[in-house]
Amino acid sequence: xxxxxxxxxxxxxxxxxxxxRAETSDYVIGRRRWYHAHPEIAYHEVAxxxxxxxxxxxxxxxxxxxxxxxxxxxxxxxxxSAYGTDDSPRRRIMLRADIDGLPVxxxxxxxxxxxxxxxxxxxxxxxHIAMLLGAARLLAGMTDELEGEVRLVFQPAEEGGDGSKTMxxxxxxxxxxxxFGMHIWSDVPAGKVSVEAGPRMAATDWWRIDVTGRSAHGxxxxxxxxxxxxxxxxxxxxQAIVSRNMSPFEPAVVTVGQFHGGTARNVMAGSSxxxxxxxxxxxxAHELVPSxxxxxxxxxxxxFGCTAKLTYENAHSTVVNEAAASERAMRATRxxxxxxxxxxxxxxxxxxxxSEYLKRVPGAFAFLGSGTADPNGKVWxxxxxxxxPNESVLVRGSxxxxxxxxDFLAE
Numbered sequence: 001x002x003x004x005x006x007x008x009x010x011x012x013x014x015x016x017x018x019x020x021r022a023e024t025s026d027y028v029i030g031r032r033r034w035y036h037a038h039p040e041i042a043y044h045e046v047a048x049x050x051x052x053x054x055x056x057x058x059x060x061x062x063x064x065x066x067x068x069x070x071x072x073x074x075x076x077x078x079x080x081s082a083y084g085t086d087d088s089p090r091r092r093i094m095l096r097a098d099i100d101g102l103p104v105x106x107x108x109x110x111x112x113x114x115x116x117x118x119x120x121x122x123x124x125x126x127x128h129i130a131m132l133l134g135a136a137r138l139l140a141g142m143t144d145e146l147e148g149e150v151r152l153v154f155q156p157a158e159e160g161g162d163g164s165k166t167m168x169x170x171x172x173x174x175x176x177x178x179x180f181g182m183h184i185w186s187d188v189p190a191g192k193v194s195v196e197a198g199p200r201m202a203a204t205d206w207w208r209i210d211v212t213g214r215s216a217h218g219x220x221x222x223x224x225x226x227x228x229x230x231x232x233x234x235x236x237x238x239q240a241i242v243s244r245n246m247s248p249f250e251p252a253v254v255t256v257g258q259f260h261g262g263t264a265r266n267v268m269a270g271s272s273x274x275x276x277x278x279x280x281x282x283x284x285a286h287e288l289v290p291s292x293x294x295x296x297x298x299x300x301x302x303x304f305g306c307t308a309k310l311t312y313e314n315a316h317s318t319v320v321n322e323a324a325a326s327e328r329a330m331r332a333t334r335x336x337x338x339x340x341x342x343x344x345x346x347x348x349x350x351x352x353x354x355s356e357y358l359k360r361v362p363g364a365f366a367f368l369g370s371g372t373a374d375p376n377g378k379v380w381x382x383x384x385x386x387x388x389p390n391e392s393v394l395v396r397g398s399x400x401x402x403x404x405x406x407d408f409l410a411e
Contacts, residue, residue: 013145013406014335017138017399024134025395031055032130032394033112039101039119039126042161045069048099048129052154055133059140061152066170069099070163071154075139077146077409089149093408094172094179094361095401096354097132098125098158107385110373122387124184124370127394129154131182134398139405148409151176160206162315164353168360178325179363180404181354182397184389186381187345190371191393193333193400194345195364197326201319202251202279203286204351205312209234209297211261213306215270224268225305228261231272234300234308235259241292251281252289253349279349281318319355325364328411332403337396343369350382364404368397 040048049069056063056073063073076082081090106113106120114120121127136152153172157163173179188194211231216224235256242252254276261272278293280286294310301308333341345367354365370389372379380386 011335013142014403016142016145017336017402020138020141021395021399024138024398025392027137028130028134028394028398029391031133032126032391035126035129036121037112037115039114039116039121041103041119042100042157042159042163043069045099045156049154052099052129056136059133059137061136061140066172067156067166069156070167070170072172073136073152075136075143075146075150075152077148077150078143079145079147082147082149091148091177091409091411092151092175093148093405094151094153094176094357095132095135095405096153096155096179096181096357097128098155098163099129100125100157100159100161100163102159102383104383104385108388110388120385122384123159123382124387124389125158127184127370127389127397128182131394131397131401134395135401135405138398138402145406146409150405150409158353160315162353164316164356168356173357173361176361178408179357179361180325180329180401180408181357181363182366182368182401183352184370184394184397185348185367186370186379186387186389187348188367188369189343190369190390191341191396192343192369193337193341193366193396194343195321195326195329195333195366196344197321197323199281199318199320200347200365200367201352201355202253202281202349203318203355204315205278205286205289206275206315207278207293207313208273208275208311210309210311211272211301211306213270213304216268218266218268221268224270226268227272227306228269230301230304230306230308231259231261231274233304234297235274237296237300238293241289241296245292246285246288250285251349252285253279254289254293279351281347281349283318286318316351316353317355317359319352319365320358321364322358322362325362328407329364329366329400329404332407333400336399336403341396366400368393368400
């Protein structure tokens with residue numbers, strides 16, 4: 001009998017969500033445009049946070065600010081079984097949106113383009129804020145369907161700033177039974193959803209190699225040890241880690257993002273340094289790469305009479321969807337968006353610090369295809385100064401998140 005009631009409640013919720021699609025879309029697009037015009041980078045999301053709080057107040061949703069630029073809001077279900085006699089929720093689901101922008105100068109030409117010169121929401125976090133607010137608006141209007149509590153987390157500093165770890169330290173996972181997140185994504189067809197089980201986004205690591213040689217006159221290089229030449233050889237040799245030291249079936253990327261050395265054009269450099277990132281999909285590769293890099297750097301540097309020192313930082317792990325959570329998200333997608341909304345996508349090598357939540361609490365992370373607003377049909381990738389997603393797909397993210405929350409709490 002209880003199972004039948006749960007199914008009826010979920011179906012009723014889906015009907016309510018679908019019925020409010022048009023008004024939700026208008027709301028989400030409007031909110032997205034404000035946030036798009038006011039991007040702020042990691043841990044500097046001051047105006048962003050203030051506006052999120054203002055939007056939550058309009059919706060009548062209570063919130064807290066556990067960090068300077070992070071917001072946690074709560075929607076309490078009013079279904080008969082939502083809370084126990086001790087006022088603790090029967091179940092609690094956490095929905096998360098990241099809120100930071102990037103140091104990118106926007107070139108989309110949109111009337112709501114960034115008003116903060118040199119900064120842009122080039123990864124879609126403006127969309128994530130708006131979609132979560134849209135989901136919150138839907139859920140706040142259907143609390144009788146919620147058999148527990150929804151925790152909304154607006155997280156700062158996803159872009160290389162360990163924002164999820166900051167929010168976890170602030171206690172956002174306390175009492176949480178499951179988590180759900182989403183990313184607008186240019187590589188997935190517009191409006192389609194991919195939420196398969198298993199690895200979805202890569203582990204992210206940062207590294208630096210310092211090369212030490214002996215400076216000398218540029219006209220008498222035999223009297224020194226050229227740290228630039230050694231460094232250049234290391235840059236080239238690092239590419240052999242993926243191509244010659246790892247299985248062709250193991251996704252991995254070793255990227256050198258910076259290379260610096262030397263002090264003057266007639267001085268052979270006594271030092272050089274490089275920085276970059278490593279992306280891996282599976283834990284075995286994640287553990288293997290640092291030792292391979294250290295060996296490569298040391299041996300190559302030695303061949304040029306130099307030494308090398310590797311500094312390696314594990315930023316965050318692979319985003320791995322729990323099988324049950326993935327299946328739940330697929331069912332929720334079918335209910336509010338239809339069977340044809342689901343597509344298969346192999347996953348992506350960029351990282352996402354939502355992985356830190358998934359390491360601690362079961363859950364799922366979905367890709368929502370973003371399409372394009374470009375009049376010529378060009379789909380620009382994340383982090384491009386031209387990145388301009390099709391706003392009409394955003395309501396689908398709000399609908400999916402709301403249905404997922406209802407379904408999770410009903411179990």
